[in-house]
Amino acid sequence: MMDISPEQARTLAAIVTHGSFDAAAVHLSVTPSAISQRIRALEAAVGRPVLTRARPAGLTESGQAVVRFARQLELLSADLAEELQPEEPHGRTRLTLVINSDSLHTWALAGLAAVAGRVQLEILREDQDYSLELQRSGAAAAAITTTAEAAPGCTSRRLGVMRYLPVCTPGFAARWFPGGATADALAAAPVIVFDREDDLQDRYLRSVSRTALKPPRHYIPAAHEFGEAIRWGMGWGLLPEIEVSEELQRGTMAALDPAAHVDVPLHWQQWRHGSAALEEVAAAIQAAARPLR
Incomplete structure:
Protein backbone atom coordinates (compact mmCIF):
# COMPACT_ATOMS: atom_id res chain seq x y z
CA MET A 1 0.00 0.00 0.00
CA HIS A 90 -12.59 27.81 15.23
CA GLY A 91 -11.68 30.00 12.30
CA ARG A 92 -13.98 29.95 9.31
CA THR A 93 -13.11 27.31 6.75
CA ARG A 94 -11.26 28.70 3.75
CA LEU A 95 -12.43 27.55 0.32
CA THR A 96 -11.10 28.40 -3.11
CA LEU A 97 -13.60 28.15 -5.97
CA VAL A 98 -13.28 28.65 -9.73
CA ILE A 99 -16.24 30.50 -11.25
CA ASN A 100 -16.58 32.03 -14.69
CA SER A 101 -17.24 35.76 -15.00
CA ASP A 102 -20.75 35.50 -16.44
CA SER A 103 -21.95 33.23 -13.63
CA LEU A 104 -20.45 35.59 -11.05
CA HIS A 105 -22.05 38.56 -12.77
CA THR A 106 -25.54 37.10 -13.11
CA TRP A 107 -26.48 34.41 -10.57
CA ALA A 108 -23.66 32.79 -8.56
CA LEU A 109 -23.07 35.60 -6.05
CA ALA A 110 -26.56 35.11 -4.61
CA GLY A 111 -25.58 31.59 -3.60
CA LEU A 112 -22.19 32.62 -2.25
CA ALA A 113 -23.75 35.42 -0.21
CA ALA A 114 -25.94 32.87 1.56
CA VAL A 115 -22.87 31.13 3.04
CA ALA A 116 -20.44 34.06 3.32
CA GLY A 117 -21.03 34.37 7.05
CA ARG A 118 -19.78 30.83 7.70
CA VAL A 119 -16.86 30.35 5.28
CA GLN A 120 -14.03 32.41 3.82
CA LEU A 121 -14.06 32.35 0.04
CA GLU A 122 -11.43 32.99 -2.58
CA ILE A 123 -12.90 33.16 -6.07
CA LEU A 124 -10.69 32.50 -9.07
CA ARG A 125 -12.20 33.78 -12.31
CA GLU A 126 -11.68 31.50 -15.26
CA ASP A 127 -13.65 30.62 -18.36
CA GLN A 128 -15.93 27.64 -17.77
CA ASP A 129 -14.11 25.70 -20.51
CA TYR A 130 -10.78 25.95 -18.67
CA SER A 131 -11.75 26.12 -14.99
CA LEU A 132 -11.30 22.39 -14.35
CA GLU A 133 -7.53 22.63 -14.77
CA LEU A 134 -7.27 24.74 -11.62
CA GLN A 135 -9.25 22.17 -9.69
CA ARG A 136 -7.18 19.26 -11.01
CA SER A 137 -4.02 21.04 -9.89
CA GLY A 138 -5.33 21.29 -6.33
CA ALA A 139 -5.62 25.08 -6.48
CA ALA A 140 -9.40 25.00 -5.94
CA ALA A 141 -11.85 22.77 -4.10
CA ALA A 142 -14.64 23.20 -6.66
CA ALA A 143 -15.29 24.70 -10.07
CA ILE A 144 -18.12 25.63 -12.38
CA THR A 145 -17.29 23.94 -15.65
CA THR A 146 -18.77 22.80 -18.95
CA THR A 147 -17.37 19.29 -18.37
CA ALA A 148 -19.98 16.82 -17.17
CA GLU A 149 -17.65 13.86 -16.58
CA ALA A 150 -16.18 13.99 -13.09
CA ALA A 151 -12.45 14.69 -12.92
CA PRO A 152 -10.27 12.23 -10.94
CA GLY A 153 -11.08 12.46 -7.26
CA CYS A 154 -14.14 14.65 -7.87
CA THR A 155 -17.90 14.50 -8.15
CA SER A 156 -19.96 16.31 -10.79
CA ARG A 157 -23.46 17.80 -10.52
CA ARG A 158 -25.48 19.44 -13.27
CA LEU A 159 -26.37 23.08 -12.63
CA GLY A 160 -28.27 23.90 -15.80
CA VAL A 161 -27.75 25.70 -19.08
CA MET A 162 -26.78 29.32 -19.58
CA ARG A 163 -28.40 30.57 -22.78
CA TYR A 164 -26.61 33.39 -24.58
CA LEU A 165 -28.33 35.69 -27.09
CA PRO A 166 -26.63 37.73 -29.84
CA VAL A 167 -27.66 41.32 -29.13
CA CYS A 168 -26.85 44.95 -29.86
CA THR A 169 -28.47 48.35 -29.45
CA PRO A 170 -31.35 49.30 -31.78
CA GLY A 171 -29.17 52.05 -33.24
CA PHE A 172 -26.34 49.62 -33.95
CA ALA A 173 -28.81 47.23 -35.61
CA ALA A 174 -30.18 50.00 -37.81
CA ARG A 175 -26.68 50.96 -38.93
CA TRP A 176 -25.06 47.58 -39.44
CA PHE A 177 -27.98 45.16 -39.98
CA PRO A 178 -30.63 47.02 -42.01
CA GLY A 179 -31.32 43.84 -43.95
CA GLY A 180 -30.93 41.50 -40.98
CA ALA A 181 -27.96 39.60 -39.56
CA THR A 182 -26.73 38.20 -42.85
CA ALA A 183 -23.28 36.66 -43.28
CA ASP A 184 -22.09 39.74 -45.20
CA ALA A 185 -23.35 42.10 -42.49
CA LEU A 186 -21.80 40.02 -39.70
CA ALA A 187 -18.47 39.99 -41.51
CA ALA A 188 -18.40 43.78 -41.45
CA ALA A 189 -20.04 44.73 -38.13
CA PRO A 190 -17.73 45.16 -35.08
CA VAL A 191 -18.11 42.45 -32.44
CA ILE A 192 -17.28 42.48 -28.73
CA VAL A 193 -15.26 39.49 -27.48
CA PHE A 194 -14.38 38.81 -23.84
CA ASP A 195 -10.79 37.64 -24.46
CA ARG A 196 -8.84 35.49 -26.90
CA GLU A 197 -10.15 32.29 -25.28
CA ASP A 198 -13.78 33.39 -25.73
CA ASP A 199 -15.38 31.28 -28.46
CA LEU A 200 -19.05 32.23 -27.95
CA GLN A 201 -19.29 34.86 -30.67
CA ASP A 202 -17.49 32.61 -33.15
CA ARG A 203 -19.85 29.74 -32.32
CA TYR A 204 -22.74 31.96 -33.32
CA LEU A 205 -20.93 33.12 -36.47
CA ARG A 206 -20.27 29.50 -37.48
CA SER A 207 -23.99 28.81 -37.18
CA VAL A 208 -24.67 31.56 -39.72
CA SER A 209 -22.00 30.84 -42.32
CA ARG A 210 -19.86 27.88 -43.31
CA THR A 211 -17.22 30.39 -44.37
CA ALA A 212 -15.12 31.70 -41.48
CA LEU A 213 -16.23 35.24 -40.71
CA LYS A 214 -13.62 37.63 -39.34
CA PRO A 215 -15.35 40.87 -38.31
CA PRO A 216 -13.50 43.70 -36.51
CA ARG A 217 -13.14 42.80 -32.80
CA HIS A 218 -12.97 44.65 -29.51
CA TYR A 219 -11.60 42.58 -26.60
CA ILE A 220 -13.07 43.56 -23.22
CA PRO A 221 -12.23 40.98 -20.48
CA ALA A 222 -14.69 41.99 -17.73
CA ALA A 223 -18.31 40.86 -17.54
CA HIS A 224 -19.84 44.21 -16.58
CA GLU A 225 -17.76 46.24 -19.02
CA PHE A 226 -18.39 43.67 -21.78
CA GLY A 227 -22.13 44.29 -21.50
CA GLU A 228 -21.63 48.05 -21.20
CA ALA A 229 -19.60 48.10 -24.40
CA ILE A 230 -22.55 46.54 -26.22
CA ARG A 231 -24.93 49.03 -24.58
CA TRP A 232 -22.70 51.92 -25.70
CA GLY A 233 -22.96 50.69 -29.30
CA MET A 234 -19.33 49.62 -29.68
CA GLY A 235 -20.40 46.33 -31.25
CA TRP A 236 -22.66 43.32 -30.95
CA GLY A 237 -22.03 40.33 -28.69
CA LEU A 238 -23.61 37.44 -26.83
CA LEU A 239 -25.03 38.16 -23.38
CA PRO A 240 -26.72 35.76 -20.94
CA GLU A 241 -30.47 35.58 -21.46
CA ILE A 242 -31.06 36.09 -17.71
CA GLU A 243 -29.13 39.36 -17.93
CA VAL A 244 -30.64 40.87 -21.06
CA SER A 245 -34.23 39.54 -21.27
CA GLU A 246 -35.86 42.61 -19.67
CA GLU A 247 -33.91 44.98 -21.94
CA LEU A 248 -35.12 43.06 -24.97
CA GLN A 249 -38.70 43.37 -23.74
CA ARG A 250 -38.28 47.13 -23.19
CA GLY A 251 -36.69 47.59 -26.60
CA THR A 252 -33.48 49.10 -25.24
CA MET A 253 -31.62 46.10 -26.65
CA ALA A 254 -32.22 44.32 -29.95
CA ALA A 255 -31.71 40.67 -30.87
CA LEU A 256 -29.71 40.10 -34.04
CA ASP A 257 -31.92 37.08 -34.72
CA PRO A 258 -34.80 36.34 -32.30
CA ALA A 259 -34.43 32.61 -32.93
CA ALA A 260 -30.67 32.47 -32.45
CA HIS A 261 -28.93 31.43 -29.25
CA VAL A 262 -25.87 29.60 -27.95
CA ASP A 263 -26.38 27.23 -24.99
CA VAL A 264 -23.59 26.52 -22.49
CA PRO A 265 -24.20 23.63 -20.05
CA LEU A 266 -22.76 24.20 -16.58
CA HIS A 267 -21.69 21.64 -13.99
CA TRP A 268 -20.39 21.88 -10.43
CA GLN A 269 -17.34 19.71 -9.82
CA GLN A 270 -15.87 19.39 -6.34
CA TRP A 271 -13.47 17.16 -4.48
CA ARG A 272 -15.08 13.84 -3.61
CA HIS A 273 -13.66 13.95 -0.09
CA GLY A 274 -14.58 17.50 0.79
CA SER A 275 -16.06 18.82 4.00
CA ALA A 276 -19.30 20.00 5.54
CA ALA A 277 -18.42 23.56 4.51
CA LEU A 278 -17.86 22.53 0.89
CA GLU A 279 -21.18 20.66 0.81
CA GLU A 280 -22.91 23.74 2.19
CA VAL A 281 -21.42 25.90 -0.55
CA ALA A 282 -22.40 23.32 -3.19
CA ALA A 283 -26.01 23.34 -1.98
CA ALA A 284 -26.10 27.15 -2.04
CA ILE A 285 -24.71 27.23 -5.59
CA GLN A 286 -27.27 24.69 -6.78
CA ALA A 287 -30.08 26.73 -5.24
CA ALA A 288 -28.81 29.90 -6.89
CA ALA A 289 -28.59 28.13 -10.26
CA ARG A 290 -32.35 27.48 -10.43
CA PRO A 291 -32.98 30.35 -12.89
CA LEU A 292 -30.81 28.51 -15.43
CA ARG A 293 -32.53 26.42 -18.06
Missing part, protein backbone atom coordinates in the same frame (compact mmCIF):
# COMPACT_ATOMS: atom_id res chain seq x y z
CA MET A 2 1.27 3.48 -0.85
CA ASP A 3 2.40 5.25 2.33
CA ILE A 4 2.10 9.03 1.96
CA SER A 5 2.23 11.03 5.18
CA PRO A 6 0.15 14.19 5.69
CA GLU A 7 3.43 16.03 6.41
CA GLN A 8 4.79 15.12 2.98
CA ALA A 9 1.57 16.15 1.26
CA ARG A 10 1.45 19.49 3.10
CA THR A 11 5.09 20.11 2.17
CA LEU A 12 4.36 19.63 -1.52
CA ALA A 13 1.33 21.93 -1.28
CA ALA A 14 3.50 24.57 0.44
CA ILE A 15 6.10 24.41 -2.35
CA VAL A 16 3.43 25.00 -4.99
CA THR A 17 1.70 27.74 -3.00
CA HIS A 18 4.88 29.66 -2.17
CA GLY A 19 6.83 28.96 -5.36
CA SER A 20 10.07 27.35 -4.12
CA PHE A 21 11.65 24.97 -1.64
CA ASP A 22 13.17 27.89 0.30
CA ALA A 23 9.85 29.74 0.57
CA ALA A 24 8.09 26.55 1.68
CA ALA A 25 10.77 26.04 4.34
CA VAL A 26 10.14 29.53 5.72
CA HIS A 27 6.37 28.94 5.74
CA LEU A 28 6.69 25.57 7.52
CA SER A 29 9.49 26.76 9.87
CA VAL A 30 11.89 24.03 8.80
CA THR A 31 15.17 23.98 6.88
CA PRO A 32 15.35 23.75 3.07
CA SER A 33 17.17 20.44 3.60
CA ALA A 34 14.14 19.08 5.48
CA ILE A 35 11.90 20.13 2.58
CA SER A 36 14.12 18.29 0.10
CA GLN A 37 14.15 15.17 2.27
CA ARG A 38 10.36 15.14 2.53
CA ILE A 39 9.94 15.47 -1.24
CA ARG A 40 12.47 12.68 -1.91
CA ALA A 41 10.59 10.44 0.51
CA LEU A 42 7.28 11.39 -1.10
CA GLU A 43 8.55 10.58 -4.60
CA ALA A 44 9.93 7.27 -3.33
CA ALA A 45 6.48 6.44 -1.90
CA VAL A 46 4.67 7.50 -5.07
CA GLY A 47 7.21 5.87 -7.36
CA ARG A 48 7.46 8.80 -9.75
CA PRO A 49 8.23 12.55 -9.74
CA VAL A 50 5.70 14.90 -8.16
CA LEU A 51 7.39 18.13 -9.23
CA THR A 52 8.79 19.53 -12.44
CA ARG A 53 12.15 21.05 -11.64
CA ALA A 54 11.44 24.57 -12.87
CA ARG A 55 11.06 28.06 -11.45
CA PRO A 56 8.47 28.29 -10.12
CA ALA A 57 8.11 24.60 -9.36
CA GLY A 58 5.26 22.88 -11.21
CA LEU A 59 3.29 19.73 -10.50
CA THR A 60 3.26 16.48 -12.38
CA GLU A 61 -0.05 14.64 -12.66
CA SER A 62 0.90 12.60 -9.59
CA GLY A 63 1.82 15.78 -7.75
CA GLN A 64 -1.58 17.26 -8.50
CA ALA A 65 -3.24 14.25 -6.85
CA VAL A 66 -1.04 14.65 -3.75
CA VAL A 67 -1.82 18.37 -3.46
CA ARG A 68 -5.55 17.65 -3.76
CA PHE A 69 -5.10 15.18 -0.89
CA ALA A 70 -3.35 17.87 1.19
CA ARG A 71 -6.09 20.42 0.56
CA GLN A 72 -8.85 17.93 1.33
CA LEU A 73 -7.03 16.95 4.51
CA GLU A 74 -7.13 20.59 5.62
CA LEU A 75 -10.90 20.69 5.14
CA LEU A 76 -11.48 17.38 6.91
CA SER A 77 -9.25 18.46 9.80
CA ALA A 78 -11.34 21.60 10.24
CA ASP A 79 -14.51 19.47 10.31
CA LEU A 80 -12.96 17.15 12.89
CA ALA A 81 -11.92 20.04 15.15
CA GLU A 82 -15.44 21.44 14.97
CA GLU A 83 -16.95 18.06 15.86
CA LEU A 84 -14.57 17.25 18.72
CA GLN A 85 -14.49 20.73 20.24
CA PRO A 86 -17.75 22.46 19.29
CA GLU A 87 -17.45 24.80 22.25
CA GLU A 88 -14.07 26.13 21.08
CA PRO A 89 -13.86 29.02 18.58
Whole structure:
Protein backbone atom coordinates (compact mmCIF):
# COMPACT_ATOMS: atom_id res chain seq x y z
CA MET A 1 0.00 0.00 0.00
CA MET A 2 1.27 3.48 -0.85
CA ASP A 3 2.40 5.25 2.33
CA ILE A 4 2.10 9.03 1.96
CA SER A 5 2.23 11.03 5.18
CA PRO A 6 0.15 14.19 5.69
CA GLU A 7 3.43 16.03 6.41
CA GLN A 8 4.79 15.12 2.98
CA ALA A 9 1.57 16.15 1.26
CA ARG A 10 1.45 19.49 3.10
CA THR A 11 5.09 20.11 2.17
CA LEU A 12 4.36 19.63 -1.52
CA ALA A 13 1.33 21.93 -1.28
CA ALA A 14 3.50 24.57 0.44
CA ILE A 15 6.10 24.41 -2.35
CA VAL A 16 3.43 25.00 -4.99
CA THR A 17 1.70 27.74 -3.00
CA HIS A 18 4.88 29.66 -2.17
CA GLY A 19 6.83 28.96 -5.36
CA SER A 20 10.07 27.35 -4.12
CA PHE A 21 11.65 24.97 -1.64
CA ASP A 22 13.17 27.89 0.30
CA ALA A 23 9.85 29.74 0.57
CA ALA A 24 8.09 26.55 1.68
CA ALA A 25 10.77 26.04 4.34
CA VAL A 26 10.14 29.53 5.72
CA HIS A 27 6.37 28.94 5.74
CA LEU A 28 6.69 25.57 7.52
CA SER A 29 9.49 26.76 9.87
CA VAL A 30 11.89 24.03 8.80
CA THR A 31 15.17 23.98 6.88
CA PRO A 32 15.35 23.75 3.07
CA SER A 33 17.17 20.44 3.60
CA ALA A 34 14.14 19.08 5.48
CA ILE A 35 11.90 20.13 2.58
CA SER A 36 14.12 18.29 0.10
CA GLN A 37 14.15 15.17 2.27
CA ARG A 38 10.36 15.14 2.53
CA ILE A 39 9.94 15.47 -1.24
CA ARG A 40 12.47 12.68 -1.91
CA ALA A 41 10.59 10.44 0.51
CA LEU A 42 7.28 11.39 -1.10
CA GLU A 43 8.55 10.58 -4.60
CA ALA A 44 9.93 7.27 -3.33
CA ALA A 45 6.48 6.44 -1.90
CA VAL A 46 4.67 7.50 -5.07
CA GLY A 47 7.21 5.87 -7.36
CA ARG A 48 7.46 8.80 -9.75
CA PRO A 49 8.23 12.55 -9.74
CA VAL A 50 5.70 14.90 -8.16
CA LEU A 51 7.39 18.13 -9.23
CA THR A 52 8.79 19.53 -12.44
CA ARG A 53 12.15 21.05 -11.64
CA ALA A 54 11.44 24.57 -12.87
CA ARG A 55 11.06 28.06 -11.45
CA PRO A 56 8.47 28.29 -10.12
CA ALA A 57 8.11 24.60 -9.36
CA GLY A 58 5.26 22.88 -11.21
CA LEU A 59 3.29 19.73 -10.50
CA THR A 60 3.26 16.48 -12.38
CA GLU A 61 -0.05 14.64 -12.66
CA SER A 62 0.90 12.60 -9.59
CA GLY A 63 1.82 15.78 -7.75
CA GLN A 64 -1.58 17.26 -8.50
CA ALA A 65 -3.24 14.25 -6.85
CA VAL A 66 -1.04 14.65 -3.75
CA VAL A 67 -1.82 18.37 -3.46
CA ARG A 68 -5.55 17.65 -3.76
CA PHE A 69 -5.10 15.18 -0.89
CA ALA A 70 -3.35 17.87 1.19
CA ARG A 71 -6.09 20.42 0.56
CA GLN A 72 -8.85 17.93 1.33
CA LEU A 73 -7.03 16.95 4.51
CA GLU A 74 -7.13 20.59 5.62
CA LEU A 75 -10.90 20.69 5.14
CA LEU A 76 -11.48 17.38 6.91
CA SER A 77 -9.25 18.46 9.80
CA ALA A 78 -11.34 21.60 10.24
CA ASP A 79 -14.51 19.47 10.31
CA LEU A 80 -12.96 17.15 12.89
CA ALA A 81 -11.92 20.04 15.15
CA GLU A 82 -15.44 21.44 14.97
CA GLU A 83 -16.95 18.06 15.86
CA LEU A 84 -14.57 17.25 18.72
CA GLN A 85 -14.49 20.73 20.24
CA PRO A 86 -17.75 22.46 19.29
CA GLU A 87 -17.45 24.80 22.25
CA GLU A 88 -14.07 26.13 21.08
CA PRO A 89 -13.86 29.02 18.58
CA HIS A 90 -12.59 27.81 15.23
CA GLY A 91 -11.68 30.00 12.30
CA ARG A 92 -13.98 29.95 9.31
CA THR A 93 -13.11 27.31 6.75
CA ARG A 94 -11.26 28.70 3.75
CA LEU A 95 -12.43 27.55 0.32
CA THR A 96 -11.10 28.40 -3.11
CA LEU A 97 -13.60 28.15 -5.97
CA VAL A 98 -13.28 28.65 -9.73
CA ILE A 99 -16.24 30.50 -11.25
CA ASN A 100 -16.58 32.03 -14.69
CA SER A 101 -17.24 35.76 -15.00
CA ASP A 102 -20.75 35.50 -16.44
CA SER A 103 -21.95 33.23 -13.63
CA LEU A 104 -20.45 35.59 -11.05
CA HIS A 105 -22.05 38.56 -12.77
CA THR A 106 -25.54 37.10 -13.11
CA TRP A 107 -26.48 34.41 -10.57
CA ALA A 108 -23.66 32.79 -8.56
CA LEU A 109 -23.07 35.60 -6.05
CA ALA A 110 -26.56 35.11 -4.61
CA GLY A 111 -25.58 31.59 -3.60
CA LEU A 112 -22.19 32.62 -2.25
CA ALA A 113 -23.75 35.42 -0.21
CA ALA A 114 -25.94 32.87 1.56
CA VAL A 115 -22.87 31.13 3.04
CA ALA A 116 -20.44 34.06 3.32
CA GLY A 117 -21.03 34.37 7.05
CA ARG A 118 -19.78 30.83 7.70
CA VAL A 119 -16.86 30.35 5.28
CA GLN A 120 -14.03 32.41 3.82
CA LEU A 121 -14.06 32.35 0.04
CA GLU A 122 -11.43 32.99 -2.58
CA ILE A 123 -12.90 33.16 -6.07
CA LEU A 124 -10.69 32.50 -9.07
CA ARG A 125 -12.20 33.78 -12.31
CA GLU A 126 -11.68 31.50 -15.26
CA ASP A 127 -13.65 30.62 -18.36
CA GLN A 128 -15.93 27.64 -17.77
CA ASP A 129 -14.11 25.70 -20.51
CA TYR A 130 -10.78 25.95 -18.67
CA SER A 131 -11.75 26.12 -14.99
CA LEU A 132 -11.30 22.39 -14.35
CA GLU A 133 -7.53 22.63 -14.77
CA LEU A 134 -7.27 24.74 -11.62
CA GLN A 135 -9.25 22.17 -9.69
CA ARG A 136 -7.18 19.26 -11.01
CA SER A 137 -4.02 21.04 -9.89
CA GLY A 138 -5.33 21.29 -6.33
CA ALA A 139 -5.62 25.08 -6.48
CA ALA A 140 -9.40 25.00 -5.94
CA ALA A 141 -11.85 22.77 -4.10
CA ALA A 142 -14.64 23.20 -6.66
CA ALA A 143 -15.29 24.70 -10.07
CA ILE A 144 -18.12 25.63 -12.38
CA THR A 145 -17.29 23.94 -15.65
CA THR A 146 -18.77 22.80 -18.95
CA THR A 147 -17.37 19.29 -18.37
CA ALA A 148 -19.98 16.82 -17.17
CA GLU A 149 -17.65 13.86 -16.58
CA ALA A 150 -16.18 13.99 -13.09
CA ALA A 151 -12.45 14.69 -12.92
CA PRO A 152 -10.27 12.23 -10.94
CA GLY A 153 -11.08 12.46 -7.26
CA CYS A 154 -14.14 14.65 -7.87
CA THR A 155 -17.90 14.50 -8.15
CA SER A 156 -19.96 16.31 -10.79
CA ARG A 157 -23.46 17.80 -10.52
CA ARG A 158 -25.48 19.44 -13.27
CA LEU A 159 -26.37 23.08 -12.63
CA GLY A 160 -28.27 23.90 -15.80
CA VAL A 161 -27.75 25.70 -19.08
CA MET A 162 -26.78 29.32 -19.58
CA ARG A 163 -28.40 30.57 -22.78
CA TYR A 164 -26.61 33.39 -24.58
CA LEU A 165 -28.33 35.69 -27.09
CA PRO A 166 -26.63 37.73 -29.84
CA VAL A 167 -27.66 41.32 -29.13
CA CYS A 168 -26.85 44.95 -29.86
CA THR A 169 -28.47 48.35 -29.45
CA PRO A 170 -31.35 49.30 -31.78
CA GLY A 171 -29.17 52.05 -33.24
CA PHE A 172 -26.34 49.62 -33.95
CA ALA A 173 -28.81 47.23 -35.61
CA ALA A 174 -30.18 50.00 -37.81
CA ARG A 175 -26.68 50.96 -38.93
CA TRP A 176 -25.06 47.58 -39.44
CA PHE A 177 -27.98 45.16 -39.98
CA PRO A 178 -30.63 47.02 -42.01
CA GLY A 179 -31.32 43.84 -43.95
CA GLY A 180 -30.93 41.50 -40.98
CA ALA A 181 -27.96 39.60 -39.56
CA THR A 182 -26.73 38.20 -42.85
CA ALA A 183 -23.28 36.66 -43.28
CA ASP A 184 -22.09 39.74 -45.20
CA ALA A 185 -23.35 42.10 -42.49
CA LEU A 186 -21.80 40.02 -39.70
CA ALA A 187 -18.47 39.99 -41.51
CA ALA A 188 -18.40 43.78 -41.45
CA ALA A 189 -20.04 44.73 -38.13
CA PRO A 190 -17.73 45.16 -35.08
CA VAL A 191 -18.11 42.45 -32.44
CA ILE A 192 -17.28 42.48 -28.73
CA VAL A 193 -15.26 39.49 -27.48
CA PHE A 194 -14.38 38.81 -23.84
CA ASP A 195 -10.79 37.64 -24.46
CA ARG A 196 -8.84 35.49 -26.90
CA GLU A 197 -10.15 32.29 -25.28
CA ASP A 198 -13.78 33.39 -25.73
CA ASP A 199 -15.38 31.28 -28.46
CA LEU A 200 -19.05 32.23 -27.95
CA GLN A 201 -19.29 34.86 -30.67
CA ASP A 202 -17.49 32.61 -33.15
CA ARG A 203 -19.85 29.74 -32.32
CA TYR A 204 -22.74 31.96 -33.32
CA LEU A 205 -20.93 33.12 -36.47
CA ARG A 206 -20.27 29.50 -37.48
CA SER A 207 -23.99 28.81 -37.18
CA VAL A 208 -24.67 31.56 -39.72
CA SER A 209 -22.00 30.84 -42.32
CA ARG A 210 -19.86 27.88 -43.31
CA THR A 211 -17.22 30.39 -44.37
CA ALA A 212 -15.12 31.70 -41.48
CA LEU A 213 -16.23 35.24 -40.71
CA LYS A 214 -13.62 37.63 -39.34
CA PRO A 215 -15.35 40.87 -38.31
CA PRO A 216 -13.50 43.70 -36.51
CA ARG A 217 -13.14 42.80 -32.80
CA HIS A 218 -12.97 44.65 -29.51
CA TYR A 219 -11.60 42.58 -26.60
CA ILE A 220 -13.07 43.56 -23.22
CA PRO A 221 -12.23 40.98 -20.48
CA ALA A 222 -14.69 41.99 -17.73
CA ALA A 223 -18.31 40.86 -17.54
CA HIS A 224 -19.84 44.21 -16.58
CA GLU A 225 -17.76 46.24 -19.02
CA PHE A 226 -18.39 43.67 -21.78
CA GLY A 227 -22.13 44.29 -21.50
CA GLU A 228 -21.63 48.05 -21.20
CA ALA A 229 -19.60 48.10 -24.40
CA ILE A 230 -22.55 46.54 -26.22
CA ARG A 231 -24.93 49.03 -24.58
CA TRP A 232 -22.70 51.92 -25.70
CA GLY A 233 -22.96 50.69 -29.30
CA MET A 234 -19.33 49.62 -29.68
CA GLY A 235 -20.40 46.33 -31.25
CA TRP A 236 -22.66 43.32 -30.95
CA GLY A 237 -22.03 40.33 -28.69
CA LEU A 238 -23.61 37.44 -26.83
CA LEU A 239 -25.03 38.16 -23.38
CA PRO A 240 -26.72 35.76 -20.94
CA GLU A 241 -30.47 35.58 -21.46
CA ILE A 242 -31.06 36.09 -17.71
CA GLU A 243 -29.13 39.36 -17.93
CA VAL A 244 -30.64 40.87 -21.06
CA SER A 245 -34.23 39.54 -21.27
CA GLU A 246 -35.86 42.61 -19.67
CA GLU A 247 -33.91 44.98 -21.94
CA LEU A 248 -35.12 43.06 -24.97
CA GLN A 249 -38.70 43.37 -23.74
CA ARG A 250 -38.28 47.13 -23.19
CA GLY A 251 -36.69 47.59 -26.60
CA THR A 252 -33.48 49.10 -25.24
CA MET A 253 -31.62 46.10 -26.65
CA ALA A 254 -32.22 44.32 -29.95
CA ALA A 255 -31.71 40.67 -30.87
CA LEU A 256 -29.71 40.10 -34.04
CA ASP A 257 -31.92 37.08 -34.72
CA PRO A 258 -34.80 36.34 -32.30
CA ALA A 259 -34.43 32.61 -32.93
CA ALA A 260 -30.67 32.47 -32.45
CA HIS A 261 -28.93 31.43 -29.25
CA VAL A 262 -25.87 29.60 -27.95
CA ASP A 263 -26.38 27.23 -24.99
CA VAL A 264 -23.59 26.52 -22.49
CA PRO A 265 -24.20 23.63 -20.05
CA LEU A 266 -22.76 24.20 -16.58
CA HIS A 267 -21.69 21.64 -13.99
CA TRP A 268 -20.39 21.88 -10.43
CA GLN A 269 -17.34 19.71 -9.82
CA GLN A 270 -15.87 19.39 -6.34
CA TRP A 271 -13.47 17.16 -4.48
CA ARG A 272 -15.08 13.84 -3.61
CA HIS A 273 -13.66 13.95 -0.09
CA GLY A 274 -14.58 17.50 0.79
CA SER A 275 -16.06 18.82 4.00
CA ALA A 276 -19.30 20.00 5.54
CA ALA A 277 -18.42 23.56 4.51
CA LEU A 278 -17.86 22.53 0.89
CA GLU A 279 -21.18 20.66 0.81
CA GLU A 280 -22.91 23.74 2.19
CA VAL A 281 -21.42 25.90 -0.55
CA ALA A 282 -22.40 23.32 -3.19
CA ALA A 283 -26.01 23.34 -1.98
CA ALA A 284 -26.10 27.15 -2.04
CA ILE A 285 -24.71 27.23 -5.59
CA GLN A 286 -27.27 24.69 -6.78
CA ALA A 287 -30.08 26.73 -5.24
CA ALA A 288 -28.81 29.90 -6.89
CA ALA A 289 -28.59 28.13 -10.26
CA ARG A 290 -32.35 27.48 -10.43
CA PRO A 291 -32.98 30.35 -12.89
CA LEU A 292 -30.81 28.51 -15.43
CA ARG A 293 -32.53 26.42 -18.06
